[in-house]
Amino acid sequence: MAISPEYLGLLRASINSSPEWKQAWERTNDYLDALRIPADLERELLLLSSFERAIARKRKEPSTPATELAFDEAQKALDATLADLISEKVPADRRSVEERVRVYLMQPTQSSVLSPGNRLSNDVLAALREVRLEAVPRLQQAAITPRPFALNSAGERLASLAGKFSLLGSNRILAWIVGLCLVGLLIYISL
């Protein structure tokens, strides 16, 4: 990219002079910060070229907010820079997600993402294109059946006895009355 330093300086000055474009600049920068892309010359160039296109678009679409235009153009620039990392088969609406996954996986060596002079090897690029984030392995299903629960004969008798007293368990007042009567009876016969 051959852009003169004077032109870049002028572009920066014009962005800073307009509150709307300044806000757009801050927002786009914040996003690249969130992506942990280092603040180096590559990033600066990516931003300025995006803003150049956004400013041009603004002339044709005056009602569209500058932040929206700048963000879209920055996203397009990122898409173009990271295109090598993603398979062509990935649908357009999914590309941004897949890009971010790859940037995440490449950290902390993300400087190579935007640096043409520090490109990844073909093997790594091929591997990155094939990446599919899978949290679980392929299913190898097994059938497990609960063992039927069988009481022994004493258990059967006890369970049926407990069933007869279930009213006591469900009615607290009745349980207290019966309990106190039993205690009273116990004391009485112990006297």
Place this chain on the structure above:
Amino acid sequence: MSGPGRSARLVELVGSTRLGEVFRRKVRQRRWGVTLVTLCVAAIGLWLFSDISGSTGWSPVKVLELVVFSVLFTTLAFGFTQAFVGFLVLAEGHEPLKITNTLDENTPLASTAVVMPIFNEDVATVFGNIRTLYRSLQKRGELETFEFYILSDSTQPEKLVEEELAWADLCRQTNGFGRIHYRRRKVPVNRKSGNIADFCRRWGHRHRYMVVLDADSIMTGESVASLVRLMEVNPRAGIIQTMPKLVGSETVFGRIQQFASRLYSPLFAAGLNYWQQGAGNYWGHNAILRMSPFLTSCTLPVLPGREPLGGRILSHDFVEAALMRDAGWEVWFAYDLEGSYEGLPPNLTEYIKRDRRWAQGNLQHVWFLLADRVQPISRLHLIQGILAYSSAPILVLFVCLAGIQAALDHFRGHASSIPLPSAIVLALLTLLLLFGPKLLSVLHLFAQPDLLRRFGGAKRAIAGVAMETFFSVLTAPLLVWFHTRFVLRNLSGQKVVWNTQTRGGGSGPRWIETLREYWPVPVAGVICGILAWWISPMYLLWITPLLLGLWLAIPIAQISGRSAVLRRLFQTPEEIEPPRELSKAEPFQLRTGDQFVHAILDPFYNAIHVALQRRRAVRAPELNEHPEDLANKLFEGGPTALTAEEKRALLSDGPTLAKLHILVWRTPAEKMNPFWAEALRAYRNEPPVTVQT
């Protein structure tokens, strides 16, 4: 033959029929020995008690009192016998019949799944602990045969997002993609046991063994690899349970428990292994299980009736051990295998909350006492589990009966005719059974100068034991109070809510919460005290140790959660000289703040979450709005505009979430809810990520 020689001989003879016979005879002898000692001690106690009770004649109250006393005293005698046997085993220095004797470091490893079921846990702790084990195995060059599964049942939207990024971070840090797996169930059916069963159904056939960890479990690579090797050389072993040491506590309560467990449990553990051998128990974590019999034989049945006492099984571990035994497999206790640790609740209140869940779970086991095909030793384990909680109401019943009898004796003028010698001997015997294991543990500690040094030296160890004993005397009545409440509630049909367990340090309970939770305890204590005084001042004096804990319940609960108190006491070897894995168990560094908001704004959180949502979510029938409508509502009103359920529904729709991420970032501040504009500023000058390698 010397100790090591004997164990070598044992290994050599594995598989021979002669060894099987010798082994079975030896185990039978041991079990009979423990039974006889227990029964003798219990008989002495019963004889003394009946001498005291019968001195003024018998009555129905006294007979009932004797029956209740026999249950309590036999339990106490069994515990003491076990500790005493354990003391002898450790004093002798060599136990020929323990599974770790068969450990051979040259045994090849086999495919093993390390599973950690979690439910709204502290994400940094969970993933930090997995990372510790992963790196430990990696360092030993033994990672190849292991895969890790974090099995989430989390329901809080924030946790779901945080867990996903933590998984991705862990994989990125360790290069563990394809080896560390994360699965979340959308519907947490049947809680932890359902979570494990779901894992077994999906990936059970991938692995020969499964090591189960709790969210706060830390195991070293060496211990996990040893478990696999032990399984390989013991083909009849279905489960091998380790003895996890309690670590990582900062609070008074936690450190006391940690100290007590570290000092006293080796005796109980050695004693337990002495008689149970291959008929051991499973505690639900820090253990290895053989997949194939677990799949075919350990699927939990549904109990007759409804919860709390029927229905789905809450405490699955004891039952799984019983089912494994019933299928003919052995369950071993590798009590001396080093490198197995776990955390514990930070204060008394959290400990009691955990007990509430466990109480209900253990009471359900009553059904298995009445079931077909349960081995006698398994029934004994189940009885012990049931008695761990139901002994509290039995003790309360005993105290009530004693109170009634004391009142009757007092008003008849019989109180002075109690045979004093028998009463003194019984009191001394009871004290011996209660505190004897502590005394034996201290003796054992003093016989090992190096270990004593790692407990902080003789003075601190003794002071620690004294303070711990005082604290346990105060807290025991509180536990009796709560356990009694839990058992009675369960019997009356009330079931527990499955809450997340608070682990680690935490901030101590607030006074207002403690007052709200504990106020009935001192009130009941004062009423009991007045009643006891009315019966007789002597009776009040007799039950004062029980009432003291009730009177002081609120300050005890408060102090239990304090950290930075008594720091020089209750030191343990793991605190003074932490093993490498514990000292390096640093927590995971994750983004702080609202994790749900990060799922929208953070480019990585959002991308990873969306990438993991494979299909477009089916709209929850109970929700009236589409995910797009929910996204608009969230964009316009901020996170407070959505309920937790709506947040979950939105999180399950990847494409909508990806669109929302772009929408928020490209919208000018003045055209969106101020919340988002403010939240976006947090990403300014994001520091470069530092990945530990």
